[in-house]
Amino acid sequence: MSRLKVSGVNKIFGNGATKVQALSNINLNVAENELAVIVGPSGCGKSTLLNIVAGLEQATNGLVRMNGVEITNPGADRGMVFQSYTLFPWLTVQKNVEFGLKIKGISKKERQGISQRYIELVGLKGFEDALPKTLSGGMKQRVAIARVLANKPEMLLMDEPFGALDAQTRVVMQEQLLRVWEKEQTTILFITHDIDEAVLLADNIYVMSRRPGCIKEKIKVDIPRPRDHRVTVSPRFSEIKKEIMEMLWEESQAAAMQR
Amino acid sequence: MLRERAAIAKQFNKHRRLALFSFIIIASLWSLFSYGKLVGELFLPTPGAVVVAINEMYNEGILFEYTLASLYRVTVGWLMAVIVSIPLGILIATSKNAEALFGPSIEFARYLPVVALVPLTVLYFGIGDMQKFVIIFLGTFFQLVLMVSDVVANVSRDLMRAAATLGASKWQQYRLVLLPASLPGIMDSLRITIGWAWTYLVVAELVAANSGLGYMILKAQRFLATDRIFAGLIIIGILGLLTDYFFKWMTKVVVPWSEKAGGKS
Structure with a gap:
């Protein structure tokens, strides 16, 4: 059963x-517990697409449905992790994680139990x-992930969450995200321009074209799970990576010619 | 942790010594020029003469009376500006309609030299405290509104969006995110504008008053009592320094989480 259904979205x-047409006839389905990754050249409108799913922006036309219900506004059922650091600086780690729970009106005692669990899940016990x-x-991005998960969203939206981190930290974070996702059984829509990141994480990769962005191809990643950084040197990984690289190469070349 | 704290304390002491050093230089130069008779006493009184002048003012009973009168005017006039400008600034930053309504007239008023408004305020309000409040209000209010609205407008949009995807309503985004996120910048604006408030107060007191430090300076000028003028200036300087320390301390108390509050806790 598909959790998220995007049909004929234009922006x-x-x-x-x-x-400026940013998105052109986007169709995609994300199944329950799927980890879907959208990869595309910069400026292809992938962040716009994610914002539309989040309800932070409106599609010009087309339909976005979550469990069959049309999305019009942002809501706690679609928690988002941003590339920029969005922890509330005046709140401690624990209070940050409890932010959504407090809004929902969950009691203090219950909030503590939930936040404790997710702080431990992202390996930040002792930093409450x-x-x-x-x-x-x-660490900030780990708290941001814990904060969203604590809210028990139907779906996690991630907009290049590791884009601002150094290469080593990024790999550690990717592996940790995989562990968290396996444990939590949650649905994720993840955006990146990093092909390695896409292949390492994804069940399915949607490759987007340059502007106006449309889904060029859906690629199923059949690398067995659980995965860690070692799969990035496997032959199958290289094959998939090469396929995507060629697709994106065509796109960036065409984009360069346009300018 | 302890070692780190010791290092910070050491650094702090070093900076304090440097600050003290700069005051010592100024005092030495002052002493050199005045005691050395390089400048006539009419133009530059000796530090000793200024101390004597301050003591005289104390004996006459005007030292604290005038200082308190000035302090009271600054505080009330500036608070009036603060109370109105913070909500208005937030409103302008968050509502396009409010910006269209208030923006241009505030920009216009901001460029009116407050000094030129003193005659009008005397005509309207006389030379009492109310006139001082109005001058300080006019001098700080329009600037403060724009500073506050700038601060609020510069709060990261992603911070609000993150709150929205965690289930916060529009109102909750304003109350739980925009407001606290603006606080460090607002504290800065307050610290800067209270300095301006002092300037406008002295301007107002120089033109028309019957008490206050500005009044005292003007009267001293009539009698060529340069030592009193210096005494007045030094008192104003010290009050300014104390106000600044007070705001830095307040920043640490009100927004300890801010990068501006300094020091990792």
């Missing part, structure tokens, strides 16, 4: 002479009372 910014300004970039 046009502005009007008249300044009109730390303020964000004392955390490293990787």
Whole structure:
């Protein structure tokens, strides 16, 4: 059963002479517990697509449905992790993780139990009372993931969450995300321009074209799980990576010619 | 941890010594020029003469009376500006309609030199405290509104969006995210504008008043009592320094989580 269904979504910014079509006829289905990754060149509108799914932006036309219900507004059922650090700097790690729970009106005692569980899940036990300004970039993103998961969303939306981290930290975070996802049995829509990241994480990869962005291809990643960084040197990994690289290469070349 | 704290303390002491050093230099130069008779006493009184002047003012009973009168005017006039400008600034930053409504007239008013408004305020409000409040209000309010709305407008949009995807309503995004996120910047704006408030107060007191430090300076000028003028200036400087320390301390108390509050806890 598909959890998220995007049908015929178009997005046009502005009007008249300044009109820009960002997305063109996007169709995709994300199944329950699937880890779907959208990969595409910068400026292809992949973040716009994610924002539409989050309800932070509206599609010009087309339909986005979550469990069959049309999405119009942002909501706690679609928690988002951003590339920029979005922890609330005035709240401790624990209070950050409890932010959504508090809004839902969950009792303090219950909140504590839930936040404790997710802080441990992302490996930050002992940092409950730390303020964000004392955390490293990787730790901040782990708290952001815990904060979203604690809310028990139907789906996790991730917009290049590891894009601002250094290469080593990024690999550690990718592996940790895989462990968390296996344990939590949650549905994820993940956006990146990093092909390695896409192949390592995904069940299915949607390759997007340059602007106006459309889904060029859906690639099923049949590398067995559980995966870790070692699969990145396997022959199958290289095959899939090469396939995507060639597709994106065509796109970036065509985009360069256009300018 | 302890070693780190010791290092911070050491650094702090070093900076304190440097600050003290700069004051010593100024005092030495002052002493050199005045005691050395390089400049006439009419233009530059000796530090000793200024201390004597301060003591005289104390004996006359005006030292604290005038200082308190000035302090009271600054505080009330500035608080009036703060109370109105913070909500208005937030409103302008968050509502396009409010910006269209208030923005242009505030920009216009901001460029009116407050000094030129003193005659009008005397005409309207006389030379009492109310006139001082109004001058300080006019001098700080329009700037403060724009500073606050800038601070609020610069809060990261992703912070609000993150809150939205965690289930926060629009109102909750404003109350639980926008407001606290703006606090460090607002504290900064307050610290800067209270300095301006002092300037406008002295301007107002120089033109028309019957008490206050500005009034005292003006009266001293009539009698060529340069030592009193210096005394007045030094008192204003010290009050400014204390105000600044107070705001830095307040920043640590109100927004300890801010990068501006300094020091990892």
